[in-house]
Amino acid sequence: MARPFIARYWRGLLAAVGALVLIAAAGHWAEQRELQAKTQALQQAAAAQALGLRGLVEKHDFLPHAVARHPGVQDLLRLPQDASLRARANDYFADLQATTGAAALYLVDRDGLTLAASNWNTPSSFVGQNYRQRAYFEDAVQGRRGLFYGLGLTTGQSGLFIAEPVRVDGAILGVAVVKISLEALQATWMGGLEPVVLRDSRGIVFLSGVPEWLYQAIRPVSAQDARWIAEHGQYGKRTRFEVLPWKIEARPDGVGFVLRTQVQGQRRTLLALDTPLPELGWTLTVTSDMKEVAQARRSALALTALAVALLLLGTLYWRLRERRFVEQRTARLELERRVDERTRDLEEAHAFRKAMEDSLLVGMRARDPDGKIIYVNPALCAMVGYSAEELLGCRPPYPYWHPDDLEKQARESDEALQGRAAPHGFESRIRHKDGHDVITMVYAAPLVDAQGVHRGWMSSVVDITAQKQAEARQRDQELRLQRSARLASVGEMASTLAHELNQPLMALSNFAMAARALAAQGPSDLLPGALDEIVGQSQRASEIVKRVRAFINPQRGQYEILAMVDVLTHARALLEPELKAQGATLRLLIEDAGARVRGDRVLLEQVLVNLVHNALQAMQDQPRHRRTIELACRHSEGGLRIGVADQGPGIPAGQLDQVFSPFFTTKPDGLGLGLNICRSIVEAHGGAIGVDNRPGGGATFSFTLPIVP
Template identity: 40%
Template sequence: MQQRSGRQAGARPGEPWALEPPPDRGRLDLLSLMPLLAIVALLALVGAAVWIAGRSETEQLRTKLATDALWVEQTLRFQLSVDEDMLARLALDEAGGTPAAVLEARARSHIAANPEILSIVWHDGAGRIRRAVPGPAETSADDALATQLLRIGPRARPAYALMDGQTVTMGLRPQGAEGVITATVSLPLMLERHIPWWIAEQYAVWLLDGSGAVRASRSRGTPGADSPSHTISFDPPIPGAALRITSYEGGAPFTRAFLPAAIAGLAAFAVLALLALYRNGKRRRAVELRLNEEMAFRRSMEESLTVGLRAKDHAGRVLYANSAFCKLVGWSAADLVGRDQPMPYWAPDRLDETLRRQRILAEGGDVPQSFETRFRRSDGREIDVQVYEAPLIDAKGMHRGWMGSIIDITEARRAARHAREQEESLARTGRLVTLGEMASTLAHELNQPLAAIASYAAGAANLLAQGRADPVLLASALSKLSHQADRAGQIIRRIQDLVRKREPRFTTLDLASVVRETAGFLSSDARARGVRIALDLSPVAPVLADRILLEQLLINLMRNGIEAMGEGGRGDALTVSLRAEPGGAVIEVADRGPGIAPEVADRLFDAFTSTKAEGMGIGLNICRTIVEMHRGRLTHRPRDGGGTVFRVALPAAAEEGVAAE
């Protein structure tokens, strides 16, 4: 079996596909320790992660607390600076001579917009109250601050007194003024109005004096004893004041929530690891059994293949050969596996070619390749084979050599040669049929110009016989006769082009002139059959077409309609219409003949299909060929009231010219 599979039991370790030495049974089974090692490592990682996460969250809380405290401090400072600016404007306006009523109105307006301002008081040079808004001052801090400012002298910015209960007073004596203006601010109202709700939901905010006593606060409850807190000085502007902001959260919520869950998870993991270890041993024995069965099954499939399989390394040495390959070349696996090139099945007359191909294969990288060559069997008979070489990739993803799939194509080549001989025979027969079609086409297409030539010749002879040989009439008849003769020659050349499948000669044409000329050519034939040709021509864009081929197309369609109406139609007018459509033009030839039978309609344009008793069945086939040469479309449909409508759609010259180029 080792010879059939292409593996040698005595191969050295490190060689491609060599068997590795069995493991030492006394070595410690690391697989059984893996769950314990995983648990220990996971405990360490979880502990470190909890510590780092808790520390990080605590630092983030402290940073956020400090940032929010600074925001609150800046907000309150800004509001007090607004009040200071208001006080400075009132003092300057008074010094500038603004009436008292205007000053009081401005003061009331500011108090209405900023309710934390309880009162604004004006003092004279002796410290007495001259006026107050909204009424008399209720605190002694106004008088004390006014007296102090009168003693100190003028200032550029307002000065603050010490906090008096839950209020603080600011005052200003500007340069050149005799009196002092003071304002009393409610600290609780200031915190209530200017600390937003989202700050109050997260923190308790206190305003402290120099002794640490709370003078004002905004909170929704009492924070815990271990809640983080941050204190920031609020002096200036208020002497001895400080802001304290305390979070309602007692610690890192992540740590409190995660630690119990982590412990429970580790315990569950330990139990699951033990169960997994037990199930792993059970599954391992079952998998080993299935592996042996799969290996036997795959070996059976390899030996049952009819395609030869051969593996070789980069040096060309055979590593594996299945039984189909051995039968193909007539050599056993023992004769081939491990053998260096040249191989015994290589054809001697192709030895150099085979060696060159092996070098190209080795230098070409891991790219699949396919080629045909010839092998010589052990009995000396040569066979043609198709070889598909694919990269041989091992379990580690390394390119170790090439895996070849070899198919015997000797019989296929013999059948291909026979098929080529049959095709050549059919081609000769086809050329004979083409000659017959060309002769029939000549007879069919030349009937019109030859009939016209005969008609013009007979007319000229009659004129000469009657002695009325008018030179003008004779010149006109002979000119038309010459034109029809030229036209017959052009028809022959075009039919030859069709047979030889040469490209037609395209020029820009006016479809209306082509339709009129064709109708005039057939008018005498139509009158003889009692049919009138009615034209309905609308302006259309020029088309890129061969004039002779279009005339042949219209003659065939209009003549078929005339003949159908002459055999017993329902009217006397053959209608030829021309109209524009998006991207091109449409010609419709509508007759009042008996129509087309349903059993013939689907194959009407096929060769040798005709609805006329003596028709050859090639006219409409030629018409379709002409329309397809012009990249158009030829269709037909029944006409309302009886008859048939043939529709020719042709692209405009601008679009068709691009395709023709």
């Protein structure tokens, strides 16, 4: 009797221990799975918030640079007492502020005194205020770009200040400053459910969705840092910064941390993730509540306990059947009743889980190890336009794969099925059933069942089409703004050139014609011909001036249909004397002699003459047998491509992006305007210009023009 009793006791004890271990393992697995999903969502949220912050700063980053180079701003710094210059600068700042949406723009002289501002006509005007103590002023007046976040000394409103030194004739005469307000971003954070925090390099929170955390630090602020903050008025009159009431616990995987704190008087446990923004000197912290993680663990524990209970009930039922055959019917009915109740509970839990999956905005797709689709949610079906019945059972290539990216998508699918998909996701273009393109981000993760068996791969698909379109629109707007600024600068210089040179050139023409008339009375045969050449050249110079004016005012331009071969041939004829003088050869390569463009002949010839002049100067140190220039005209995608290739030393890689910038030059006596004007002329003709280094040495400057049918 004792031995069977002891054996049953140990079997029961082992079964209970095994059941507890299984329940605990299931709870831990569910907790880790939910924690992993929440971490991925938090990483996406952090990336989106960081992208928004960088986009807000980059949107206004160019303003101080542009303001510092405006002639009216530089003139005001030279003559700060000139009321008319001050009025024009105030109007310019106010118009620029209204156009860009910046909080304020203003100009400070070397002593920190504000000369002009966009809010000059408001009670809180910056004009007359001194900002010498500001860190951005100290950086800019020493020739560095200033970046500083703090409370306004005049308005008391916080903002990000970006400063640029204003150089006039090589000397720094003042500082151009733009102020960007982040209050709208903070208002958005305050309206959210999950706290978001932005802190500076000293750990002080200056932007937060939780108001009581503002101007508290993640660690004690040193006395030296506190003095620096007070001296520069960064956070108003605050001299003390309390430590945040945070209890931080590191996670074993090193991704983020667990944050225990109080928000609005309530205890909360948050999953937090830090994202450094080194270019701004800030750290962004996004959080997410851990309630769902605890709930997932409790649900898994309950379901596993229910399964174990069912197993135990089955075992007890079998033993009771052996012992009490007479009570079999009653016991079976009771067990069936309990099983029905548990089944209903499981069905309700399954229906609830399915409702949650169907409500997701992120597309979900499960595939077996061979790539066959075994599950899709409604969000994915709406994203691709195919029903679940059309997708389930499909193998690669899937019907929504883009026909132009089949090879790329097949490669990405194979990498995902082999477990080599990028952990941060990859971008994929798909084709909706109705024919339009959808840009997505795809994140892949292993699909493991409750027994730990790998059943396939689960993919999360996020539609980022709207985000891509918004980024493209923003880039297009920035390019248009840069082009307008460039054309305005070149236009002002060209107008000055036209005004200063037109009268001397016309006077030269008049003197030359008078000289020809006098020479005609004498017996000399060579003098009239030489004077004819003077008249022709002076008239051509006058014509160039007129065309430059026409370039400034397109309504006065003389555009016509031109055979490009005539333009190239005439340009070569103009350059023939200089080519002979330098012992250089110009090879003309024309693919289609009948190609035509619409443009101004003189301006296009000036572009070619300028590019060939640059090529000659680049080859002046080369032996005579290497002084060969190729002037080629070929068809290219969407137009006609004209290239000027030399055999000089080429252009350093670090300067390829700067050669077309105004005032950039590598010549000791150059102004840095020739290539910039060439680019403006080509763009005015609807084309584009660029430069590349040749593999064998030398550089090729080429531009494209639209072809006239």
